[in-house]
Amino acid sequence: MLKGRSFPGKVMLTRRSEPISPPEYSPRSENDRYEYEQNEGSQEVEGQASGNTTENISSKKSISPSTSSVNSLPDAQGLVSGARATDSARITKFTNELSRPAVILDKLRELSWSGVPPYMRPNIWRLLLGYAPPNADRREGVLTRKRLEYVECVSQYYDIPDTERSDEEITMLRQIAVDCPRTVPDVTFFQDPQIQKSLERILYTWAIRHPASGYVQGINDLVTPFLIVFLSEHLEGNLDTWSMENLSLQDVSNIEADCYWCLSKFLDGMQDHYTFAQPGIQRLVFRLKELVHRIDEPLSRHIEEQGLEFLQFAFRWFNCLLIREVPFHLVTRLWDTYLAEGDYLPDFLVYISASFLLTWSEKLQKLDFQEMVMFLQHLPTRNWAHHELEMVLSRAYMWHTMFKSSPSHLAN
Structure with missing residues (x-):
């Protein structure tokens, strides 16, 4: 059935009466603990011997899984300066990749992980998601066809009177209309009425064509980076100066x-995050709990x-992919890494969240309990800049590199 559903965006101000055992989860064994401690020990010794290098984080996919590779992670300052999306050397690499007759997606992912130059994002995101084909000769034709197909879907599902909708579809459309503002x-x-109408069309059409999940609150946030x-x-200058009045109807339709x-494309690999009871998200939450226990036992x-x-x-x-937790001007940078991760994103989200x-x-x-609740509901990220976000991604990369050779600590 096509129904809009709420998710627990507000934290319940009640303590649980007894511990909850995570489903589909086996307790960590002594072997797991020993393997982790051995990794920690060897990393510390190697760190003292060799220190940190300034290897760029964009080489993520080619680094060997040994724990010594953790020490090749750049320090925070090196990460911010070395991975800056506007760095001329990196722009040249992006330009060379995009100028190929057929883009090599693995190389494009490596480059994009550390940030994409803003003016290149539209084309690169289409490629990373598989919406635009790597072959340059086919790209324009495919985009034209898919854009026309979307127009037909809107005409078939959205631009119809309510008398032709089921009760569930009417309820879902009303929920979307409430959530868009x-x-x-x-x-x-x-808050522009035209933007909200575009959001409504996109979300409703997507929900109708994905009946396994329908519309779930939070998906509205996921449209905003795109x-x-x-x-x-089509629009220049600062976001605060943009106006939809400067766009033609054709431009709006294509966007x-x-x-x-x-x-x-983005949600294809995360369907069970938004189906009934959202088991995919619950699974990631339990993996996050276990990972935090391994990394920071006192906090756990x-x-x-x-x-x-x-x-x-x-x-x-996990439901909103941290869009509500960081300043909006950092979201597209965060999503460069999301899209570069591709099919591995759900796994990496655990490390980013940790x-x-x-x-x-x-x-x-x-x-205490209530103070933590209030703090986690209103995290002090309002004044964050790229440096703070890069620090989060840096640590996530480090822990992923450390643990990927011993994944038993996150076994389901």
Whole structure:
């Protein structure tokens, strides 16, 4: 049935009465603990002997899985300066890749992981998601065909009277109409009636064509990075100065189509995140809990002692992919890494979320239950710049590199 569903965006201000055993989860064995401690020990010794290097994080895919590779991670300052999306050497590499008759997607992913130059994002995101074909000769024809197909879908499913919809479809459309004005409320541009109407068309058409999940609150947030990136091909200057009045109807239609197809491609690998009971997200939350226990046992123990469940704050993180937790001007940079991860994104989201949470480990350990609840609902990220985000991604990369050779600590 096609129904809109809510998710627990608000944390319940109640303690749980007893520990909850994660489903489909086996306890860590002593062998796991020994393997982890051995990795930690060898890393510390090697770190003292060799120190950090300035190897760029964009070589992520080619680094060997040994724990010594953790020490090749750049320090925070090196990461920010070396991986800057506007660096001339990196722009040259992007330009060379995009000028090929057929783009090599693996190389494009390696480059994109550390950030994409803003003016290149529309084309690169279409390629990374498989919406635009790697072969340059076919690209324009495929995009034209897919954009026309979207127009036909809107005509068939959206531009019809309510008398032709089922009760479930009417309820879903009303829920979408309620959620659109709530989307990125602190960015004035998203309050534009035309933007909200575009959001409504995209979301409703997507939901009708994906009946296994239908519309789930939070998917409205996932459209926004695509909207901003594809609008940037037509609107110049700061987001605060943009106006939909400067766009033709054809431009709006093409932008909507690109958003629709990219959203579809993006969610194809995460369908069970938005089906009934959202088992995919619950699985990631339990993996996050285990990972935090392995990385920061004092914080894990404090959260446990205070009776705070990871589901109470991390569910929204995974549901909205941290869009609501960081300033909106950083979202497209974050999504460069998301799209570069491709099919591996759900796994890497666990590490990003752990890195995000542990940013405030010391402070959280000083808070009681209700103080943690309030803090996690209103994280102090308003003044974050690219440096803070790169730090989160840097730690996530480090832990992923450390643990990927011994994945038993996250076994389902």
